[in-house]
Amino acid sequence: MPKIKFFARFKEEIGKDVIEVQADNISLKELLENLSKDYPKIKEFVEEGLVAVNHEVVNDLKMKIKNSDEIAILPFFSGG
Amino acid sequence: MIKLQREDFSIEEVVNEIKKRSRNIGAVVTFLGVAREFSRGEKVVELEYEAYSEMAVKKLEEIREDALKKFDIIDVIIIHRYGKIDINENIVLIAVAASHRKDAFEACMFCIDELKKRVPIWKKEKTEKGEIWIEEHP
Incomplete structure (x- = not known):
């Protein structure tokens, strides 16, 4: 099952650091839209931050998601 | 060498470590x-x-x-801390060793600029008025 991870403000606002979902051969966009039904905050997060798949930021949400994928919804960074 | 760690680091130890990489080092920034x-x-x-x-x-x-490809340098060490950090404490250290100072300075600047853009690390500031996660829009 793909995992969706949350960090920093997003983690605090959603009250979880990871959600596992059933997703078979659907796009990242569809997966995020489905999840937004249970967690409306996710739609806001995607607009306010970045989405990473397997530790790379992705700009095109049309990519297909595999069961082994690790997705992360990330606020803009503030390290250093 | 790259490290993400909770504990503090010693700048002197890191500088001594990077100096050991080559006898051709003339500058550490x-x-x-x-x-x-x-x-x-x-x-x-x-x-x-x-x-x-x-x-x-x-x-x-x-x-x-990227820094090793882009600049004429010998090695780079980056250490970033996570967890609670008090005022005046160390947060991040970048050490760049090169034969000459110009490339070492430029590569060091490149590394900290890129770190802020590319590395998923977040800072929460706790002030007298409350707590806030800092998010720097690129």
């Missing part, structure tokens, strides 16, 4: 990021850093590799 007391007009009591560890280490490695 370091950047030390320190927790500042005033931010956006507010008095900061404490900072807390959180990292997406696997991705942060991967991105730090990539920045190091």
